[in-house]
Amino acid sequence: MFRGQLTQWNGEKGFGFIKCDVFSQEIFIHISALKHMSRAPKPGDYIHFDVEEDQGKRRANHARIEGVKAKDQSKSTSKAKLQHSPKLIYSVLIIVITGFVFERFSVKTNEPIKYQPSLNSKLAKPIAKEQQQLSEPTKKFRCDGRQYCSQMTSRKEAEYFNDYCPNTKMDGDNDGIPCENDSRF
Structure with a gap:
C-alpha cells in the first residue's frame, strides 16, 4: 500500500x-x-x-x-435495502393489480369459436346447418391451436376441429373425414 x-x-x-x-x-x-x-x-x-x-x-x-473513519457498513447496507424496498413493493403491487384486472375483465366463454370451412371443402355446409347439427357432447371442444391428429383425444374432437377450427392438417385428402389412418379411433 x-x-x-x-x-x-x-x-x-x-x-x-x-x-x-x-x-x-x-x-x-x-x-x-x-x-x-x-x-x-x-x-x-x-x-x-x-x-x-x-x-x-x-x-x-x-x-x-488518513485520519478519517470509514462509514459504518451495517447502517449503509440496511439503508440501501430500505431505499430499494418501496420500488420492489410497488413493482409487485402493480403486477398483482394488473393480473387481477386482466382476470376480472377478460372475456370468458364456453361457446366454441365457429369458423366457416374453406370454400375448397367438398362437404362445406351452411353455418346455420352446422349449428343445428352441433350436438351437446361437442360443445365442450373449442379451438385452441391444435392442428394434427396426434394432438386429438377422440374422433369427435378431430371432427370438431376439422369443421370449426382454421388451419387444421387432419384431412389430407379433403373428403371431410379427419384422421382416417389413425388407429386410435
Whole structure:
C-alpha cells in the first residue's frame, strides 16, 4: 500500500490526483475508490492506496483517507435495502393489480369459436346447418391451436376441429373425414 498527498480534487466530477514520491507521475483516483469513507476527500489529505494499471495508466484503488473513519457498513447496507424496498413493493403491487384486472375483465366463454370451412371443402355446409347439427357432447371442444391428429383425444374432437377450427392438417385428402389412418379411433 502506498501513501501520497491529494493535490487536486474535482468534487463535481468525483476524481482527483495523488502525488506520491514512489511514482514519477501523479496517480489518478476516482471517488469509487473512496466510497466507504465517511466524507469526501479534499486537497491536502493524505491517502493510502493500492495501484492498478488501467489501459496503460495508473489508477488508485482500495484507498482510504488518513485520519478519517470509514462509514459504518451495517447502517449503509440496511439503508440501501430500505431505499430499494418501496420500488420492489410497488413493482409487485402493480403486477398483482394488473393480473387481477386482466382476470376480472377478460372475456370468458364456453361457446366454441365457429369458423366457416374453406370454400375448397367438398362437404362445406351452411353455418346455420352446422349449428343445428352441433350436438351437446361437442360443445365442450373449442379451438385452441391444435392442428394434427396426434394432438386429438377422440374422433369427435378431430371432427370438431376439422369443421370449426382454421388451419387444421387432419384431412389430407379433403373428403371431410379427419384422421382416417389413425388407429386410435
